Amino acid sequence: MDTELSLFQKIITGETTLQKMIRKELLPLLADLRLAIVLLLLIAVFSISGTVLEQGQSLEYYQSNYPEHPALFGFLTWKFLVFIGLDHVYRTWWFLSLLVLFGSSLTACTFTRQLPTLKSARRWVYYDKPKQFQNIALSAELTTGSLTALEPLLKKRNYLVFQEGNKLYARRGLIGRIGPIIVHASMLIILAGSIIGSMTGFMAQELVPGGNTFQVKNIIDAGQFSESQVPKDWSVKVNRFWIDYDAEGRIDQFYSDLSVLNQQGEEVDRKTIHVNEPLHYQGVTFYQADWGIAALRVRVNKSPVFRLPMAQLDTQGKGRIWGTWIPIKPDFSAGVSVLARDLKGNVLVYNGKGELVSTVRKGMSTEVDGVTLFIDEIIGSTGLQIKADPGIPIVYLGFGLLMISVMMSYVSHSQIWALKDGDRLYIGGKTNRAKVTFEREIVAILDDLDNLDQNNTLSLGSLSENSQS
Secondary structure, eight states, X not given: OHHHHHHHHHHHHHHHHHHHHIIIIIHHHHTOHHHHHHHHHHHHHHHHHHHHSOOSOOHHHHHHHSOSTTOXXXXXXXXXXXXXXXXXXXXXXXXXXXXXXXXXXXXXXXXXXXXXXXXXXXXXXXXXXXXXXXXXXXXEEESSOOHHHHHHHHHHTTOEEEEETTEEEEEEOTHHHHHHHHHHHHHHHHHHHHHHHHHHOEEEXXXXXXXXXXXXXXXXXXXXXXXXXXXXXXXXXXXXXEEEEOTTSOEEEEEEEEEEEOTTSOEEEEEEEBTTBOEEETTEEEEEEEEEEEEEEEEETTOOOEEEXXXXXXXXXXXXXXXXXXXXXXXXXXXEEEEESSSSSEEEEEOTTSOEEEEEETTEEEEETTEEEEEEEEEEEEEEEEEEOTTHHHHHHHHHHHHHHHHHHTSOOEEEEEEEETTEEEEEEEESSOHHHHHHHHHHHHHHHHHHHXXXXXXXXXXXXXXXX
8 A cells, every 4th residue: 555655656746747847948948939930940941942942743853953963052962852851841740840849839938928928917906105106117296186087088098997996007908918829829820721731732733635534643742641632532524625825826825624523424513724713622723734735636548537646755945846656558667757836736747758748737638658648636635733732721711810910919008007195196107019109198198187187276266256256
């Protein structure tokens, strides 16, 4: 029994020691403003790196753009990017740890500083000795005036007034003390939304020819718990893709007519999207991001129409061009090449020797190597960027509260004390901001008190003269 009691006392002692260590060492460290500033700067720096460096690209992309020789800035190579996780900054364990640590710092500051400050601001203490007013920077001693006359002057200026006997206390702008707490709360909401989005969101890319139906498969970046966000019971059909060109032949805008289909193939939603005008469905957003040429519909002599895929060729950065090879003999022993740069309808036709024969518009034909080649259609493909981020509504909520709370924080918290001691009236006050305006307000209150006293004196003199007469 004694052994069990001793063990219980040790457990209680251990918990108490742990609590003391958290309260006296850990909480002050987390609530330190310097730590919060350092964490905020680190988050900002790595957020900027995630904006500057392309996120969620393939390994070949980073190998091509960030080679080892020569290394960018002497150290920035694809191996360094992949090892540190700069190719998906917002989903790395260390970036999420920074967010959690910064959130812990805000929480500790809220409970150790902001809430006690609000609690003390809600309490009021009457000043019952004249010498207490000497400790207030803004104070006055009057030989005239009364608390009865002072109270309506304060209420007129939206002060909440408390009076007990010959003592008075008034305050205004308590919301200014609540503002910083809501600022911290809104920042915590933003951090929570960011973490939720990083862990449950995904990003995908699809290049889909017009007329095809697809499901989201090509996921290039995803959080650890994003599986539930990837759509499995519905698909998307690209009804049509087209490009509008300006008068000079440059691309003005490209469009995709998309339909959302349920498992039975029925259309449940439809929208034509373009840049900055995406399709939203069940938390998944489809953005118009790119385009390409998918295939060519052609005929050779009197053959039926057949569809040949077109591949993008490597031009060493000199523009985009797609090409395909069209057989002109049944045994595939001979053929011609066709190239296209855009969806305007023009294609370049080369014979078997690689010589340019003609430029043909869709719906027309040309003679090449003894055959008649008909170009019926150029089929474009739409490049879609697909994202899901369940944390976005939470982040928007946090930013909304942040804007409101910042405005609340600019409200001045002003306090005024007054004491009637004999024939003397002592008044003093202080505020946490807009001190010049507050000083002018105190002076105006004193002037109003003086005017009221003079009016009362005149009124009493008039009454005395009337009574004598």
